[in-house]
Amino acid sequence: MTEIKVVKKDGVGIMPPEEHLGFGEHFTDHMFIMDYDPQNGWNNPRIAPYNEFCVFPAAMVLHYGQAIFEGIKAFRTADDRVVVFRPQDYLERFNRSADALCIPRIDVDVVAEGLKKVIEIDKKWVPSTVGTALYIRPLIIATDPYVGVKVSDTYKLFIILSPVGAYYAAGFDPVSIKVEDKYVRATLGGLGEAKTPANYAMSLKAQVEAKKEGFAQVLWLDAVERKYVEEVGTMNIFFKINGEIITPELVGSILGGMTRRTVLELAKSWGLKVSERRISIDEIFAAHEQGQLEEVFGTGTAAVISPVGELSWKGKKIIINNNKTGEFAQKLFDTVTGIQYGTVEDTFGWVEEVTKL
Known part of the structure; x- marks a missing residue:
């Protein structure tokens, strides 16, 4: 020692x-x-x-x-x-x-x-x-x-x-997010997958402008084709489409979040269909139009699970799950926080005791 x-x-x-x-x-x-x-x-x-x-x-x-x-x-x-x-x-x-x-x-x-x-x-x-x-x-x-x-x-x-x-003043209520179509945060071969101050400095301009427009966060698209979803300013992002849990794959420009990893492990243990793949913003809006976009939520250490009630992209807005917290997001939040506070059994070995009060 x-x-x-x-x-x-x-x-x-x-x-x-x-x-x-x-x-x-x-x-x-x-x-x-x-x-x-x-x-x-x-x-x-x-x-x-x-x-x-x-x-x-x-x-x-x-x-x-x-x-x-x-x-x-x-x-x-x-x-x-x-x-x-x-x-x-x-x-x-x-x-x-x-x-x-x-x-x-x-x-x-x-x-x-x-x-x-x-x-x-x-x-x-x-x-x-x-x-x-x-x-x-x-x-x-x-x-x-x-x-x-x-x-x-x-x-x-x-x-x-x-x-x-709580990280967000709204607590666990769904937040509104702007899909960023002007600025970029990270490129392949850059620092996007590292937790370094430069990544957060890159996000400030877009974040300030989004907040002036009434949004809680921005959703970044890829820096090359500007159509594939990457991550939110302080969170990874998940979509529940027709029963499938989808999150962008870690291609080198996205931070591999620990809460993201926790959600993936939980969803797989519950027997759900889980995919880590490229997903375009067009696919998400099309899924909403077809009535298949069931839930959207962010994941991060600070907020844990953050339901998304509204996405805005190039002047088009969609409302997810009637701007209410989805059943799956709620179950995730209850399970993760339950494990953290000791009210749900930790069968994964995620928590380490430091001391007793």
């Missing part, structure tokens, strides 16, 4: 009332940190008070964007345990993003140990209300003080924790 140094904060912070948590606004008392250099590799794992830390103005992450991150969640179960949902899987995806950005891979076991230890120290920050969670944000940044395009030699990894409520 790796030795993790711990320096605790003097005094403790106070978590806001759970009904006022919002998302990503509040942070716990401590964070986990590691450093990387070519001589020592990843080293000096430690837990320190949550605070500012210094980087040079010339730090390469600030100039050339070499950075990756993850989003994981911990939950307080019905019997007062703190559990993390699929931490190993998320950290293995962290390494896949590292490969794409030429960042040294982490030892998943060491980082998982640090992640659990900082949660255990800050366990009082894990909210208890259903719909709340402790959001876990691992991040790696390039720290070489060098203004020139190259792969950095030094890095800093840190994990911060944030007690959160």
Whole structure:
């Protein structure tokens, strides 16, 4: 077991009332940190008070964007345990993003140990209300003080924790989504399948314009033919067409979401027909016209399952399932959150206990 140094904060912070948590606004008392250099590799794992830390103005992450991150969640179960949902899987995806950005891979076991230890120290920050969670944000940044395009030699990894409520203000109500036909997010051979800040920066312009038009998110199409569905700004996307569960295949420009993977595994275990394939926006609108488009929903760590009630594309709007949450989306949401909060048996081995309260 790796030795993790711990320096605790003097005094403790106070978590806001759970009904006022919002998302990503509040942070716990401590964070986990590691450093990387070519001589020592990843080293000096430690837990320190949550605070500012210094980087040079010339730090390469600030100039050339070499950075990756993850989003994981911990939950307080019905019997007062703190559990993390699929931490190993998320950290293995962290390494896949590292490969794409030429960042040294982490030892998943060491980082998982640090992640659990900082949660255990800050366990009082894990909210208890259903719909709340402790959001876990691992991040790696390039720290070489060098203004020139190259792969950095030094890095800093840190994990911060944030007690959160629902990601969308509408909660589990269906959201309206604009199919983006002007901007593109990612291309084949690019960074689309990596969880890196650049991908989210690319989405901002379209997102701002969509929100001005009254939409919650945008649905991206492929960057070449501009007709195949890829993903939503913060979620993967699923369609239930004539009983079949369809989601775009991972072709290299789509993030392989952990909730996406969870939904696929659940649907297959329930004996449903599941397809990962290219699907065009024309096919989706045609299925709606034929009365076969039964449900549309997004999946992501932050929102879990997000039903889609309306799709708008080039001035045409379709309403899905009378703008109501579908039966399948509801079953998925109830099952996934039930496993996370300990009210549904975890037959897949997805949750790992951190501590008891």
